[in-house]
Amino acid sequence: MKQNSPQIVIIGGGVIGTSIAYHLAKQDACVTLIEKNDLASGSSGACDGLVFMQSKKPGVHLSLAMESLNRFESLQRELPIDIEFKKTGGMVIIETDAEYRAMEKFTREQQAIGLDVRLLDQSQALEKEPFLSPSIMGSTFSPLDAQVNPISLTLGLALAAKKNHARVITHAKVLGIHTKNNRVTGVATTQGNFDADMVVNAAGSMAGRVSDMVEMSMPVQPRRGQIVVTHAGKPVLTRCLISAKYIAAKYDPSLADKSGQGISMEQADNGNLLLGSTREFVGFNRENTLSGIKKIIRQTAAILPVLENFQVIRSFAGLRPYTPDGLPILGPVRSLDGFFMAAGHEGDGIALSPITGDLMARMLLGQKIHIPLDAFSPDRFGSNGGKHHD
């Protein structure tokens, strides 16, 4: 570790916090990560492992995701544990004519910026995934979409950070952030005080609460996503799937089907199917509901009828950090020196974690950044908290 280098404290041991810690530690920075519970005990340990490119809106969001995708392969090699990263390819399942027309337009936009994505009719889609229901209209396909084990990714990043001399403190709750002359000086926790020249708020859905400690309002809201897990069965799915309704619910309220929020499906390495997901605003409640579980199963079984031979072994729910404009909040905060935000990725935290960690580390160490990040600035919301997306 370099002498006299700035002390950086990261709040949050999820995939974003550990990725920043890893990228900083790799550059010999003085870094301490503080986590309230266990590593990956929040949303990073309660989500699916989709690294989906097709679901991103063409523009800065998609280019960020593409940058991130390229880094997964090197992480697979660098991290001390297997993160189960696989470029499986992904499909967006289309169930109605209206969805077909919308996806036609959406894929054209994506193709225009050079994304490798194409539209498949029903028989082409079934050729790729024979267990899909013949009742679907078709799908899109992109070979770029991938999947990863989100828990292994988070733990792997933390272990690698530790190897590079980062301090990782778990079961330490942040009690307050010390400031002096409008600059952060330290973080008070249940396990003592930590001096800090820079503090990074990577607290996921709790990021708003951490910002409140320095009287700064950040419009991050918890949005509950429930996921259902089946027993480890024979391979029935090689690619990860989302439904067109998912994209609709994300970007285009006019397309959103009121009866469903869109689903996602993947089969993990060991055979468990992960079926998701709801998108609910219920505060910090992370319990599963019977209606949520039923909805997920009915919708996924309609697309993948072979599910009827599977058993549910558990369900869980995570709180995705929602922001009003659907983009993460990355970078320094103008009104308090040394305070940085790295939160609000909602459902994209896993996919965007490699690039987020890299960019934040560069930013914190004052290095050059080749991607324009104005769209992600914490200062973009102003006083009204920005306008809402759905």
Added chain:
Amino acid sequence: MKAQYHVIIVGSGVAGLSAAETLANQGLDILIIDENVHTGGQLLRKTRPTSACFPKFDPDRMKSKGFNLVRKINKIQSIDWLFQAQVLGIFKDRRLWVHIEKGEKGSAEFLEVRAEHLILATGARERYLPFKGWTLPGVMSLGSAQILMKSHGVLPARHTLIAGTSPLMMVLASEILGNQGKVTALLDENPMIKKLRFLPLISHHWPKLMEGAIYTARMALNRVPMRQSVRMIEARGRDGFESAIVAKTTPEGKVIPGTETDYLAGALTIGYGFVPNIELPVQAGCDLEYQKDRGGWMVKVDETLESSCRSVYAAGEITGIAGAKKSFIQGKLAAMTILKRLGKTTPGNRKIKFQKDIHTLVSLDRQQKAYASFLNQLCQVPSSAYAAIPDDTMICRCEEITMGTIKKSIQQGFATVGSLKKATRCGMGRCQGRICGPVIFDIITALTQKSPGHVGCSLSRVPVKTVDIKAFLTS
């Protein structure tokens, strides 16, 4: 079936039944849910009432008590029953999600039902000490061997080897002998000195001593070799269990090298005591507490058996392992607490008698605790035994995680049940940690010496048991 009941009882073992009896004939809507095909829990599983000349010394006296209960309750018309039905989850306001194996249409279906008052009497399951080869076919728990014989009329094998720490080893041996089976040997890990801790309890529990004497005599009469202070080291066999290696232990429970002997048998049954079934109480939101001498993690209750969740009561083994008698008392006590709350104690001086009855039950319940802690201590193996499990031993059977992997992850800092699960996948499989959860807790504790509160407990999620997706699509 109704959509809502005054009282729902989950589990129709001794605790559940004695609660039902107390609640009956008070004008209350009562529902009993049990996942088995029969009532009576483990105690009465597929047995018939027998008559004894000296009921007080009869080892089966709790059973006769249980059968009396069943007889009485069967006469009561006002109680609804659901058998072969699993409560998969408990949601806000005591709403139960129930899976019925054979519904009205003959196929599986779901039911949602709400309880104004909920009595959880979900009992206990067996605790394990993994050793090399414990996952071989033919190696089973004492309870599984009992189920084999009682429910299916099948002996574990012609020759059965029995090992462990549990006093139930004697009961099983006796049952095997009664079914014309052979017991190769009874290998008790406990030294005599540990059993002598029973002496101060004799005044309150002398029938237990008689019970022990009767069983020991039965073993001697049938020339069953009995050894003490020996630990199971390895189960061997090609396709199934063929032989076991055991070794002597010091009074502190350390294996003495060079003392290994082997036993040939067709099956090996093992028993290391019980742990409370806390999955449903966790679902209901009940706080837990850890009491090593009462079975580990259990439901925290007040004196009248109400949990930290209002109107959710816990009775029987889930408030601390203690056997049938305590379950009997607690079922009654939980029911009385509910009756009191519902104002079913009038008229006149019945109220005074009622209050007295509650006091009697509370003190009876306390009396059981001393005996219970003796029993649980007897079943406990020293912490060092968990630390000494060899690296290639399987710990989580569902996900096939070995002791070596677990040890490595603990050294990396994943030293809570929750973080170890994330780091290794132990407890993420089909059984959701019901088998390996308590074992993993004991391993972490043995290796880190951290407090139970720090190590934590494997918390179940909905559904607490696996459920066919088909059931969602048909109902």
